[in-house]
Structures are given as C-alpha cells and as structure tokens.
Amino acid sequence: FPIAGVLIHPKFEAKYGLLGTTFGGNHLACAAAIAVLEVIKEENLIEHAHLLGGKWMSHLKKIEGVKEVRGKGLMIGIEFDFPIQELKQMLTNDHHQLVGTASNKNIIRLLPALNISQVEIDLFNQALNETLSIVLSSKFETRF
Incomplete structure (x- = not known):
C-alpha cells in the first residue's frame, strides 16, 4: 500500500489542506504500516x-x-x-x-x-x- 510520512519544522505552520495527497487517509494502508513497524521492532x-x-x-x-x-x-x-x-x-x-x-x-x-x-x-x-x-x-x- 502506498503510504508516506511528512515531517515539518515547527517554524512552518501546517494548515489544513496544505499537505493533501492522493492516498491520504487510507485506513488499510495505515494499518499495514503499523503492522510493518511492529514486525521491524519485534524481529529486531x-x-x-x-x-x-x-x-x-x-x-x-x-x-x-x-x-x-x-x-x-x-x-x-x-x-x-x-x-x-x-x-x-x-x-x-x-x-x-x-x-x-x-x-x-x-x-x-x-x-x-x-x-x-x-x-x-x-x-x-x-x-x-x-x-x-x-x-x-x-x-x-x-x-x-
């Protein structure tokens, strides 16, 4: 599933709609990403x-x-x-x-x-x- 994260320096004020994406808010992709992070941690x-x-x-x-x-x-x-x-x-x-x-x-x-x-x-x-x-x-x- 396509997923990405964006980090913004605190000096930039994030506003609603500033960082829109095609796949933004995909709950299944987020669940898959969380599962991947858990495996990375559990399996060291x-x-x-x-x-x-x-x-x-x-x-x-x-x-x-x-x-x-x-x-x-x-x-x-x-x-x-x-x-x-x-x-x-x-x-x-x-x-x-x-x-x-x-x-x-x-x-x-x-x-x-x-x-x-x-x-x-x-x-x-x-x-x-x-x-x-x-x-x-x-x-x-x-x-x-």
Whole structure:
C-alpha cells in the first residue's frame, strides 16, 4: 500500500489542506504500516541489518576487483574499476541475483530485505565471486 510520512519544522505552520495527497487517509494502508513497524521492532530488523550489513561490507572489501564498498546497514554500494553491465547481466541470468545500478556505471547497489539471512548473503557472495572471476579473466585476456 502506498503510504508516506511528512515531517515539518515547527517554524512552518501546517494548515489544513496544505499537505493533501492522493492516498491520504487510507485506513488499510495505515494499518499495514503499523503492522510493518511492529514486525521491524519485534524481529529486531534494524539491529539485524546493522550487524549483517557491517559484516557483509567487510567481506566485500576483500574481493578482487572491488574498488570501494560504501553504505549503511544493508544498503550497500559496490564500486568496481570497470563498467558493471556484463557483471550485472551474468549475475541476473546465470545466478538469478538481482542487483541495482547507479548513475555511475561502475557501481552495483544492493538493497536486500531486512530479514535476509547469512545463508542468502553467502549465496550472493559465491555468485559474485564466480562471476567476477569470469569477467576479470575475460578483461585480462582482451588486454593481451
């Protein structure tokens, strides 16, 4: 359900009708949002994302071909020394791993579900390592 929240600095006086929305006042969307917030709290998903994200970023920084890793929690950007189009395509087609891109053509964005498991992260890491070895070896071969 579409839902959003708006915060206004106290120096701005909110007036009725100032912040109208298409989906404003949808009781079902509000109930769904409350349920989501309860799950996030009950399952400690913020702490989970912080712990796994930090561990994951440390691992990614050690992979050959990775120039830089940055992010917060499970929102991770991996920058490479080369355009990632081929890498992204192979991850999707060969390993069924969906990754995002950025305006910088050398960056893969990761934004997994907050409840991702270490097993799922390990599967991604394995797919990334296998794919990177193929991509890097083909780039090395084309240089000579």
